[in-house]
Amino acid sequence: MVVISMLCDIFEISGVVRFKVSGFGQKEWPVDCRTDLATVMEQVPEILKKIELNQYDFILDFYEQGMERQVAFNPDKDAIKLTCSSRTHWTPDPVSIHMKREQISRIFEDLYNRFLEVGEILCSDLIQDPLLEEWKV
Template identity: 45%
Template sequence: MTSFNVVLVVPLTAELAAEGPSDPDYESVVMELCSRLAETDCVFRMAGFGQEQWPVDIRYDLSTLIEQLPDLLNGLRSNGSVEVDLYGQGVERTLSFVVNGDRVTAACASRTGWMPNPDVEEIDLAELLAMIESVAFEFAKFMRMVWPQCAKTAPFVDWVSVR
């Protein structure tokens, strides 16, 4: 059985962009950078809840995840509960995370014909945080290569320091 996991591996090198993002708004920056990442050999995978490989793409689904990453990290770090809505066509599932001590109860609700099996998994908090922080680190690393000035702003600058 495949337990929940998410992996992002960005290319080792990237061309410095001639200019920064067209809009400094957080969501716009994330969308633009994901579009750039989609044109590379970047690896982005999600799995779990009985499905070995989720039908995610870099341009849209990674962007959706990264847009919600600050809330996800804050929720996990504050021992609270948090949801991530992967609303992209074909994926359409909501992940709910509830921290209980050093464990996290993760639930997956699908809005497609695919049904998670199981629909609830238990994950070690440290392991889940390391996985999510790795995604944040990789994203910020790519930003530093493409838009170094933008990478010096929050939350991206904080993501570089998680390792």
């Protein structure tokens, strides 16, 4: 979505926003606001809808060139199994981890809310864009 990309460009240019991802054997993934945050944020509303329905079977795709990783979320007994796959030479180690449903819910809700809060501060005109209104949960 163009508006999300514009917001993420502003986040990157501002220098005050930092997007961090870690796990699967890598303390800090090589992600940025401009491309990777934009691709993640496009997916977040649908993920939040699934979480609200207690459906923890979805994929978070870091599809931008260079990252090219997916994290698959699947229910596994009382927890959620996260499995990372790579389409590059990088290999996740471990390939899978388990998290509680509440942790996953909190991560995505916090990411969504923080994105809107920072967007309101840095570029309130774009946060009110009708296209973004359709994206909002």
